[in-house]
Amino acid sequence: MAVRVVIGTQWGDEGKGKYIDILAGKADVVVRYSGGSNAGHTVVVNGLKYALSLIPTGILHRGKTCVIGNGVVIDPAVLTAEMKELEGKGVDMSRLFISDRAHLIMPYHKALDELQEKARGDARLGTTKRGIGPAYSDKTARDGIRMCDLLEKDVFVKKVKANLKIKNKIISYAYGEKAFDADKIIEEYMGYAEALKERITDTTVLIHKAIDEGREILFEGAQATMLDLDFGSFPYVTSSSAVAGGVCIGAGIGPTCIDEVYGVLKAYTSRVGAGPFPTEQDNETGDRIRELGGEYGTVTGRPRRCGWLDTVMIRYAARINGITWLAINHLDTIGKLGTIKLCRAYMKNGKEINRIPASLTEFARCKPVYEEFEGWDEDISGIRDYRDLPGNAKKYLKRIEELAGVRIKYIGVGREREQVITVE
Ligand code: GDP
Ligand code: IMO
Ligand code: MG
Numbered sequence: 001m002a003v004r005v006v007i008g009t010q011w012g013d014e015g016k017g018k019y020i021d022i023l024a025g026k027a028d029v030v031v032r033y034s035g036g037s038n039a040g041h042t043v044v045v046n047g048l049k050y051a052l053s054l055i056p057t058g059i060l061h062r063g064k065t066c067v068i069g070n071g072v073v074i075d076p077a078v079l080t081a082e083m084k085e086l087e088g089k090g091v092d093m094s095r096l097f098i099s100d101r102a103h104l105i106m107p108y109h110k111a112l113d114e115l116q117e118k119a120r121g122d123a124r125l126g127t128t129k130r131g132i133g134p135a136y137s138d139k140t141a142r143d144g145i146r147m148c149d150l151l152e153k154d155v156f157v158k159k160v161k162a163n164l165k166i167k168n169k170i171i172s173y174a175y176g177e178k179a180f181d182a183d184k185i186i187e188e189y190m191g192y193a194e195a196l197k198e199r200i201t202d203t204t205v206l207i208h209k210a211i212d213e214g215r216e217i218l219f220e221g222a223q224a225t226m227l228d229l230d231f232g233s234f235p236y237v238t239s240s241s242a243v244a245g246g247v248c249i250g251a252g253i254g255p256t257c258i259d260e261v262y263g264v265l266k267a268y269t270s271r272v273g274a275g276p277f278p279t280e281q282d283n284e285t286g287d288r289i290r291e292l293g294g295e296y297g298t299v300t301g302r303p304r305r306c307g308w309l310d311t312v313m314i315r316y317a318a319r320i321n322g323i324t325w326l327a328i329n330h331l332d333t334i335g336k337l338g339t340i341k342l343c344r345a346y347m348k349n350g351k352e353i354n355r356i357p358a359s360l361t362e363f364a365r366c367k368p369v370y371e372e373f374e375g376w377d378e379d380i381s382g383i384r385d386y387r388d389l390p391g392n393a394k395k396y397l398k399r400i401e402e403l404a405g406v407r408i409k410y411i412g413v414g415r416e417r418e419q420v421i422t423v424e
Contacts, residue, residue, distance in 0.1 A: 002259045003257050004216075004259065006019050006221050007225065007263055007317075008225060008263075009265045009318075010313060011269070012227055014224065014329060015330070015412055016222075018043060018044075019410060020041065024057060025061055026216055027218035029064070029067060029217045029218070030056040030057065030219075030220055031068075031219050031251050032055075034071045034072060034222055034223070034241055035222035035223050035242065036075060037075050037078040037079075037128075037132075039054070039299070041222070041298070042298055051298050053299065054074065055083065056096075058220070059095075064095060065097065066095055067097050067098075067203045067207065068098045068102060069252070070101035070204075073102070074102050075104075076150075078130075097199050098199045099201075099204075103136075103145065104144070106145065108163070110130065111177065114129050115177065126274040127273065129300075145159045150189060161182050164179075164185075167180070207252065222242060223238045224242055224317075225242065225243055225320055226313060227242055228243045228246075230243075231316075233356075243320055244321040261321050261323045263325070264329065265317075266329050267309060267334035268293070268309050268330065268333070268334055269308065272297050272305070276364040278346060278363070278368050279307040279368050280306070287306075290304060292336055293333040308340070308342060308343055311400060311403035312343060312346055314326070318406045324406070325408070325409035327409060327412070328400065331393060331397070332413045332414055332419075334396075335375045340373040341371070341372055342396070345368075346366035347369055352369055374392045375392065376390035380393065383421060384421055386424070389411075389421070397411070408423055410422055
């Protein structure tokens with residue numbers, strides 16, 4: 001039996017989906033524990049691309065039990081549409097369960113996300129506008145509406161009306177926008193209740209039973225360490241606990257249950273949305289990485305900001321998450337760059353530092369200290385044995401391991417499920 005967690009070590013989009021898909025092959029249960037439809041996890045199987053947002057990636061493997069845990073905020077419009085799309089591609093949806101404790105994203109959350117971003121002006125965070133921040137705010141303010149409320153119409157109606165009393169005032173008076181109609185929302189959401197009611201359950205019972213039976217469980221991280229509400233580059237973060245610790249809160253297991261934590265990274269760094277990014281290459285190099293790596297958002301289609309790999313960040317992520325193995329992607333992409341730079345430390349006030357400052361002013365002032373590596377001309381996308389990798393690629397990987405203080409177990413050399421090297 002093993003309980004595994006897959007998390008992102010950078011600013012998201014590291015290619016978690018690919019490893020979750022691979023590790024899901026040996027799992028019995030796959031659980032999403034945080035975030036919502038801000039996530040976009042790409043998996044390519046036999047040339048067919050799947051972009052999963054809310055539904056655990058394990059769904060692509062027949063017979064796996066998939067769980068959307070209590071830590072996730074659920075937009076039922078997105079969820080039902082995603083279910084339909086996957087069913088259309090022949091994916092079996094019968095083993096999908098949803099926590100009755102998970103909070104709902106309501107239409108006013110999406111509207112407020114958009115309005116708040118507009119009001120921030122130049123200081124906007126660059127959110128996905130999926131209602132994530134406002135939904136988690138309501139959860140912590142204890143105004144949120146949960147999946148279990150969908151199953152009790154009178155409770156749901158009462159909560160929607162109570163929320164709208166305040167929300168509509170904010171939307172119309174503070175932002176000058178049109179108020180929401182309670183009846184319309186209730187009718188729409190009762191439709192989702194009907195569509196989802198068989199799947200809404202106490203998922204902790206299901207997860208604990210699987211643990212007791214010695215089954216393999218995989219926790220699917222969304223977002224990443226640098227987007228984590230506590231440990232990321234606040235306020236340019238998401239509103240959930242994306243780190244491995246989030247599993248305990250977002251799925252209802254104790255920390256002693258976790259056996260392995262896989263930290264996924266790219267051989268470079270990317271970021272969507274605003275905020276400091278020390279190794280960013282806002283130049284031809286960044287453009288080249290974007291084009292070679294296909295760095296455009298899965299959810300919003302936005303071009304991703306690109307730069308060199310920052311091992312200060314990977315080491316930080318290793319500590320915060322208790323990473324046991326690294327899984328690195330896009331080794332095929334980075335090799336094509338000629339000379340590759342790797343950030344070893346930051347220079348701050350004339351001194352090398354090895355930590356991520358909490359203050360964004362300080363973080364923005366950090367100047368990367370780089371080491372240089374030679375790229376490789378060979379096409380490595382067909383390589384499946386570590387020994388066959390070019391010497392320059394091995395040198396680069398070894399140095400990443402040294403600086404991060406964690407061993408690499410998987411190396412991605414392409415988008416396909418099969419394009420992975422397992423380091424024995
Ligand atoms: P996630 O959110 O962490 O699951 O990552 P995304 O799916 O948003 O973004 C990762 C992108 O990189 C996707 O387009 C993947 O298909 C692609 N990808 C993942 N691993 C590799 C790799 O090793 N090489 C290449 N070229 N592309 C990869
Ligand atoms: P996956 O799981 C990359 C970013 C947004 C924005 C910030 C806040 O695919 O790695 P939010 O809508 O969450 O309030 O936006 O977080 N962001 C992501 N960036 N990958 C993601 O998920 C992200 N989810 C949120 O771009 O900067
Ligand atoms: Mg993504």
